[in-house]
Amino acid sequence: MVRAADRSGRNPADVRLVAVTKYASLEAVRALVELGVDALGESRPQQFAQRVAELDAPVNWHFIGTLQRNKVRLVLPHAALIHSVDSLRLLERVNQVAIELGLAPRLLLEVNISGEKSKHGFTPTALEHDWDQLVRSHPGQIVGLMTMAPASDDPEQTRPCFRGLRDLRDRLARRSRQIELSELSMGMSGDFEVAIEEGATLIRVGSALFEEWSPT
Ligand SMILES: *Cc1c(COP(=O)(O)O)cnc(C)c1O
Numbered sequence: 001m002v003r004a005a006d007r008s009g010r011n012p013a014d015v016r017l018v019a020v021t022k023y024a025s026l027e028a029v030r031a032l033v034e035l036g037v038d039a040l041g042e043s044r045p046q047q048f049a050q051r052v053a054e055l056d057a058p059v060n061w062h063f064i065g066t067l068q069r070n071k072v073r074l075v076l077p078h079a080a081l082i083h084s085v086d087s088l089r090l091l092e093r094v095n096q097v098a099i100e101l102g103l104a105p106r107l108l109l110e111v112n113i114s115g116e117k118s119k120h121g122f123t124p125t126a127l128e129h130d131w132d133q134l135v136r137s138h139p140g141q142i143v144g145l146m147t148m149a150p151a152s153d154d155p156e157q158t159r160p161c162f163r164g165l166r167d168l169r170d171r172l173a174r175r176s177r178q179i180e181l182s183e184l185s186m187g188m189s190g191d192f193e194v195a196i197e198e199g200a201t202l203i204r205v206g207s208a209l210f211e212e213w214s215p216t
Pocket residue numbers: 020022043064065148188189190204205206207208
């Protein structure tokens with residue numbers, strides 16, 4: 001992480017690691033927290049809620065996976081940040097539950113930069129089109145954007161995707177003073193260095209951290 005930040009002239013402190021624990025045992029997660037990792041991510045609502053309860057440690061929990069609207073209530077009270085708000089309908093649901101529970105959640109909008117059918121998220125075109133309205137109805141909660149790059153053995157292949165997210169962020173941020181969009185969640189085990197070079201502020205790393213502990 002530090003090397004990639006240095007290479008691109010960035011301050012390493014501006015990039016934060018979210019340790020994705022979905023394949024890790026509770027013991028492995030505890031060990032990582034002991035080492036000082038303070039941001040953990042889960043991608044399934046049920047496991048997210050279970051892990052929050054089981055671990056009982058002063059860490060920030062990030063929700064990073066697909067969120068069905070009927071699971072918002074399960075996730076919202078414990079999420080320091082939801083990375084994966086992938087539609088207007090979900091955003092509205094999150095907003096509604098937040099008001100009900102008296103919460104002010106921090107959210108990232110997931111964008112499908114690569115255009116792959118298998119990926120979730122707003123299309124860049126739709127987001128640019130709906131942006132002004134979106135800012136009016138959800139001020140203060142949307143703190144950035146997230147994307148998933150196409151799977152590839154060659155990290156360089158992911159660069160255009162990460163750069164695309166950053167450019168989109170820059171364009172949207174220029175249009176609205178109320179929303180800063182300071183966070184860019186991009187980069188996983190295979191491509192986090194490229195993501196950092198392209199401006200990631202949050203990287204979501206699972207297998208690279210937990211491989212040694214995994215039973216397989
Ligand atoms: C699993 C997952 C990750 C971590 O993937 P690794 O390749 O194991 O680092 C990151 N982001 C999301 C959304 C995930 O579901």
